[in-house]
Amino acid sequence: MRNNWDGIWLVARREFVDQFRDWRIIAPMIIMIGLFPFIADANTREAINFMNRYGGDLILERLVPFVVLVIGFFPLAFTLGVALEAFVGEKERGTIEPLLNSPLTDSQIYLGKLLVGIATPLIASYLSTGLYLALLLRRAVTFPSAYILLLILLLTFAHAVLMVSSAIIISVQATSIRAANLLASFVVMPVAFILQGETTLIFWGDEEVLWYAIVAVTLLSGLLVRLGLAHFRREYLLGREIDTLNLKRLARLFSDRFTGKAKGIFNWYREELPLTLAQLRTPLLIVITISAVAVFASYGWTIVQIPAYITITPERAEELRAYALSNASSLEMISSQLPAPVLFYHNARAILAIFLLGIASFGVLGLGLFLVNMGLVGGVLGAAKLIGFSPLLTFFAGVAPHGVFELTAFFLATAAMVKAGAQLVTPQTERSMGETLIVSIADWCRVFVGIVLPLLAVAAMIEIYATPYILKAAFGL
Amino acid sequence: MIEAYDLSKEFNGNFWAVEGVSLNVQAGQILALLGQNGAGKTTTVRMLNALLTPTRGWARVAGYDVIKNPQEVRSNVGVLTEQHGLYVRMTGDEYLDYFGRVYRLSAEKRKARAVYLLDYFGLTEAAKRRTGEYSKGMKQKLAMARALIHDPAVLLLDEPTSAMDPEASRLARDEIARLKSSQRTIIICTHNLVEAETLADHVAIIYRGKILLSGALDELKRQVLGAAEYEAKFAESYDAEALDLPAGVEIVARNATRLRFRIESPQTTNPSLVAALTSRGARVVSFYEVPRTLEQVYLRTMERAQETTYAE
The missing domain is CATH 3.40.50.300 (P-loop containing nucleotide triphosphate hydrolases)
Known part of the structure; x- marks a missing residue:
């Protein structure tokens, strides 16, 4: 452990000292760190004058934490170059090979670079924030509370880790500094969007929610670090001079993985698909468990929290029940408004969205969207309970007939997505990051094409042509 | 190692x-x-x-x-x-x-x-x-x-x-x-x-x-360039026709005052070759191994490799 840390520190310290010996790095950094707080302070002064003339103390109170957050973000954006060129820069200068020839481990080199990549922007960011806060003391404005400041500093830290861990991955994968700089937009822009969301939370005044943002960003950063470590290989840094996109090879890799050794479609169903399904046991168990938790949590929340917002008297419940039953009595007409193919398309699209979000976030956001869907089921059952229907009867008559197929499809697709996300952040000695991505997509497509689509087709047919009758029969309509 | x-x-x-x-x-x-x-x-x-x-x-x-x-x-x-x-x-x-x-x-x-x-x-x-x-x-x-x-x-x-x-x-x-x-x-x-x-x-x-x-x-x-070559230099013009060469020795070049031999086993043959030369009246000024460099080995090997590649 001590040796491990020594190696990380050795790499980080050299780089840290090295960048401070270059005036081309220091000068813009000092100018930016010094300049932004003064500009922000001038804007704050104008805002105070404006609010004093026209009112709006609440906005002013929220404006300062917002400015602190933004002041912290700017230095992160302009010092990102340090992380972006961590590997690819050394490669271009030819200094990487002696380092790779040394007995330092991959993780020591990677984490050393990550450490200095985080430290520099963070120091710049906190210095800038500190300077702005010092300037703010002169203004007649409510100073943000220590709690809010702590939250914002933690958010800045999470942003730094998120941006730098992404930038380091780019630096490892890119073949030139130019390419790395072009790819930097894919780091700065999403974080800028996240920042906008957090700004909304600050202006909304619900600071507690910011904790969720901190946890989510930190979790994502952790996964990015894991992804970077999993795919960091000395070999790639030396082996790739020019990256050519070999679409044919990628297509072959996909089709080889998708079809496996199958000789025909029946053989594929008999031999290949079971192999993929066998690998889904653990993710499936996880998905089913958390979806059960989501359904029960949502159900519980609905029956406890909704009455706090809407008063449901016995008369109102009766009224709602009658309304629901009158709607249900014409349910068999649904096929003319929502044909089965449209429902099938809608569900397939939802599953695709879950996968795309999942693959872009190593499973996290995809799982989030899936849980929202599961939460809706719990919410509907909770609402049924609130107006006097039996939730069990509602479930077995209104959800279960087509849900047997539809939920199974959702569970399997989500489990495959979780596996694909996990595969991406797992060290793959035989494959590059791009190859791992292709293989993960092919594995998911196997499940999607082979099982999920047929199940969704059956579910859509049942939901449109059978469920309305079962519901009507169950509720005596 | x-x-x-x-x-x-x-x-x-x-x-x-x-x-x-x-x-x-x-x-x-x-x-x-x-x-x-x-x-x-x-x-x-x-x-x-x-x-x-x-x-x-x-x-x-x-x-x-x-x-x-x-x-x-x-x-x-x-x-x-x-x-x-x-x-x-x-x-x-x-x-x-x-x-x-x-x-x-x-x-x-x-x-x-x-x-x-x-x-x-x-x-x-x-x-x-x-x-x-x-x-x-x-x-x-x-x-x-x-x-x-x-x-x-x-x-x-x-x-x-x-x-x-x-x-x-x-x-x-x-x-x-x-x-x-x-x-x-x-x-x-x-x-x-x-x-x-x-x-x-x-x-x-x-x-x-x-x-x-x-x-x-x-x-x-030896493998690439063949057996070692030795050169004898004489003080005056020498006719090698009458020379009785030991086994494993072959004359590969000659002029009036020089003879170049290809010798399979210099270690065993050279003493008898020198003896044969002097006994036949040759006034030997020097007898030395013709230097053969790694460069020759390298170039010959590459030449052959390229020929093979082109042939393929």
């Missing part, structure tokens, strides 16, 4: 940069790895230093398996890379101290090694200057010092004297020879065939990723 068997490396699933390379370099030996640019020398060296994972085959370097114990391999190998790879904002002594730390040397050892190497390569006066200010040759010398900082058991040197002035090249060669005598195992990749001939005990010629030829230098000369 370096052992490799069937060492092969494939890139992008369709290009074999190195294929079936087998080597055996004992402690106290130097192997010169020769070949054109892109022949696979650097890839071979990178596999031997556990920087690239072989696609096929195995290698043991300094007693460690390059696949199973990459860190141990790298700890025991000193590598001089094709590019000097210096951190230009560090001073010479900081640079050596940094790599001393990387190789986990104690503070005393780091200092002692840095002082010795800086002094040996004549860099003491420049030790406090940033390496970015060094000349090309000085950078190469510092890179060489870096490769030697941890006094490694195995050295892999890619063009060790390129960019060095003649004096520095001599120093580098002397240091390599000294390391050889202290039982280090050394592989040199070079285009400088004179240097390879001076330093190496064994030579391997690599072409398109495959070893075409390998062995002790004398063996290779």
Whole structure:
């Protein structure tokens, strides 16, 4: 452990000292760190004058934490170059090979670079924030509370880790500094969007929610670090001079993985698909468990929290029940408004969205969207309970007939997505990051094409042509 | 010691940069790895230093398996890379101290090694200057010092004297020879065939990723260029017609005062040949082996390889 840390520190310290010996790095950094707080302070002064003339103390109170957050973000954006060129820069200068020839481990080199990549922007960011806060003391404005400041500093830290861990991955994968700089937009822009969301939370005044943002960003950063470590290989840094996109090879890799050794479609169903399904046991168990938790949590929340917002008297419940039953009595007409193919398309699209979000976030956001869907089921059952229907009867008559197929499809697709996300952040000695991505997509497509689509087709047919009758029969309509 | 068997490396699933390379370099030996640019020398060296994972085959370097114990391999190998790879904002002594730390040397050892190497390569006066200010040759010398900082058991040197002035090249060669005598195992990749001939005990010629030829230098000369040739120079015109040549001797060139012989076993035949010449009245001024260089071996081998490639 001590040796491990020594190696990380050795790499980080050299780089840290090295960048401070270059005036081309220091000068813009000092100018930016010094300049932004003064500009922000001038804007704050104008805002105070404006609010004093026209009112709006609440906005002013929220404006300062917002400015602190933004002041912290700017230095992160302009010092990102340090992380972006961590590997690819050394490669271009030819200094990487002696380092790779040394007995330092991959993780020591990677984490050393990550450490200095985080430290520099963070120091710049906190210095800038500190300077702005010092300037703010002169203004007649409510100073943000220590709690809010702590939250914002933690958010800045999470942003730094998120941006730098992404930038380091780019630096490892890119073949030139130019390419790395072009790819930097894919780091700065999403974080800028996240920042906008957090700004909304600050202006909304619900600071507690910011904790969720901190946890989510930190979790994502952790996964990015894991992804970077999993795919960091000395070999790639030396082996790739020019990256050519070999679409044919990628297509072959996909089709080889998708079809496996199958000789025909029946053989594929008999031999290949079971192999993929066998690998889904653990993710499936996880998905089913958390979806059960989501359904029960949502159900519980609905029956406890909704009455706090809407008063449901016995008369109102009766009224709602009658309304629901009158709607249900014409349910068999649904096929003319929502044909089965449209429902099938809608569900397939939802599953695709879950996968795309999942693959872009190593499973996290995809799982989030899936849980929202599961939460809706719990919410509907909770609402049924609130107006006097039996939730069990509602479930077995209104959800279960087509849900047997539809939920199974959702569970399997989500489990495959979780596996694909996990595969991406797992060290793959035989494959590059791009190859791992292709293989993960092919594995998911196997499940999607082979099982999920047929199940969704059956579910859509049942939901449109059978469920309305079962519901009507169950509720005596 | 370096052992490799069937060492092969494939890139992008369709290009074999190195294929079936087998080597055996004992402690106290130097192997010169020769070949054109892109022949696979650097890839071979990178596999031997556990920087690239072989696609096929195995290698043991300094007693460690390059696949199973990459860190141990790298700890025991000193590598001089094709590019000097210096951190230009560090001073010479900081640079050596940094790599001393990387190789986990104690503070005393780091200092002692840095002082010795800086002094040996004549860099003491420049030790406090940033390496970015060094000349090309000085950078190469510092890179060489870096490769030697941890006094490694195995050295892999890619063009060790390129960019060095003649004096520095001599120093580098002397240091390599000294390391050889202290039982280090050394592989040199070079285009400088004179240097390879001076330093190496064994030579391997690599072409398109495959070893075409390998062995002790004398063996290779014999194998590629044929039996040794000796030349006799006479004080006056000499007619060799009446000369009774011993078995295994053939005259390959002649003029009035010179005769050139191809001799299968010089060790046993030369005494009787010289005796035959003098007994037949030849006034021999000198009798010497016609020098045959590694360059001839290399060029002949490459010529044949290219002919084979074109024929295919």
